[in-house]
Amino acid sequence: MDGCTGKIEQEMRAGLRAFFTVPYLLDQGMACLEEKLREALLFGRLTVLHYRAFGGTGAGIYRAAAAVEFMILSLDIIDDLQDKDNQETVWGRLSPDIALNIALGMLTLSQHLLLTADFPHERSGSAARLMNEQVLAAINGQTVDLLNNIESEEEYMEMIRLKSAGLLAAACLTGTLLATGEPLSEVRTYAEELGIAAQMKNDIRDVLNWDNKNDFWNRKKTLPTLYLLQSISDEQRWIADYFAERLQLADVVNRKEEIERIMEESGTLLYSSVRMRTHYYNYLDLVGKISLAPEWKEQILAMAD
Amino acid sequence: MLKETVQKLMADQGAMAQLESGELQLTGLSETEQRAFADVMNCRAGKSEPRMAMYWTA
Missing domain, CATH: 1.10.600.10 (Farnesyl Diphosphate Synthase)
Known part of the structure; x- marks a missing residue:
């Protein structure tokens, strides 16, 4: 797992340079990435770890891990916009429409990186399907969170299963699926x-x-x-x-x-x-x-x- | 069951003291819940700010 974070970072930077072609979009996208890189890239590292643990050996996993991290970062930006908090972040200081545009770009880039990572098409397709299903589940959970009308612990548990727990599971399952073909x-x-x-x-x-x-x-x-x-x-x-x-x-x-x-x-x-x-x-x-x-x-x- | 157990304990300080001293055993909780309960109680012991002891890493 040595050098894992650096390799994920490389893939993320390469992705932004390739597809954020308007200079302002690239500059601000990179600034958001720099902010993210101050953390430990937990989700991407979980993807790589599960890939390796279940027998995966290729280097394509770092692009897949970058995809997972872009998915998480995009949802974090959107969540902060919706909650109107974390205003001290790079994206919190941008105008909301620009921040939203960056998040949309990163969410789409996430899909693209996963589909173009060096894996058999069937596996990368399955990984993309899994990630889409988890993002959609998280959006449902986020809706419940935003409505803030839950009245019971059961409803709370369902919300966090859809949202937070589901995204962490997606990171791990992407790794195992790419290694074994199965989630x-x-x-x-x-x-x-x-x-x-x-x-x-x-x-x-x-x-x-x-x-x-x-x-x-x-x-x-x-x-x-x-x-x-x-x-x-x-x-x-x-x-x-x-x-x-x-x-x-x-x-x-x-x-x-x-x-x-x-x-x-x-x-x-x-x-x-x-x-x-x-x-x-x-x-x-x-x-x-x-x-x-x-x-x-x-x-x-x-x-x- | 855990919720009811905590609510009863908080309403009865004598029971809480008995639990802390080991005189009272928790029933109706799973093994994992009992383990978690014991660990949280151990974290609380001796802390000047009990609320901070509730964090995952003490």
Whole structure:
């Protein structure tokens, strides 16, 4: 896996240079890529890791991994535009119409890279079908997220399976499919567990971090806030009133410490953390059971760190 | 079952103390849930800011 990130980066840069031909589009597209490259390219590296772990040996996988990363980056940009947050990012500082155009270009480039990667046409076609199906599932999940009208944990779980968990599964399954010709269901299962745990971790963070986007202030229905709403006492009904917009932000913004205390005393944080860890341990157990050499399992487990 | 267990524990501080001391065992949870519960409780112990202990990596 040495040099993996560099090779994925090369493919991403080459893709932009080939197809973002208007100079401004190329400049801003590269700037967005530079921002992305400050992270670890987790999704692309998962694609490469699963390809190698399941017997794949070719170099075409780096183009496929670049395709996965462009898919994720494009959806991240669109998500930020829809949520109107992360304004400190490169794309957050662009006009929304330009940022959207870049995202559309990257999503399309993702497809093109996957279809032109050095694999038998049948396999690259199957990988493209899988990625399209997961993107479409994620769009459905995103719709539920944007409507913010979920009322139960079951609805929340379905949303994150479609959205976050599905995209992580797509990254892993692309690798296994290109190596074996099959999207292995055991890989989907453990990848979804990891994706669920990661989303729950984000949701816990987003009720505790008051400085940036906060799911309590934004009345977002997530695992912690759903539990909180089901656990409050009669004296705490003002929280339900706030979520139902019978109270405004100005009515509650000075009650931050009280909200933290209620989240602690109701067991909101305990429950959410146990749920998150349960899915993470499910992931560990499932990876342990898969038929791979120990060194590959170690690397798959290490990706969750 | 996990949700109901947590809600009951939070409503009864005596039960929570018994759980932390090992006098009380959790029933009705899967093995994985019990493992996760024990690990979260261990993370909480000794932390000055208990809410920060809820993060995945302590």
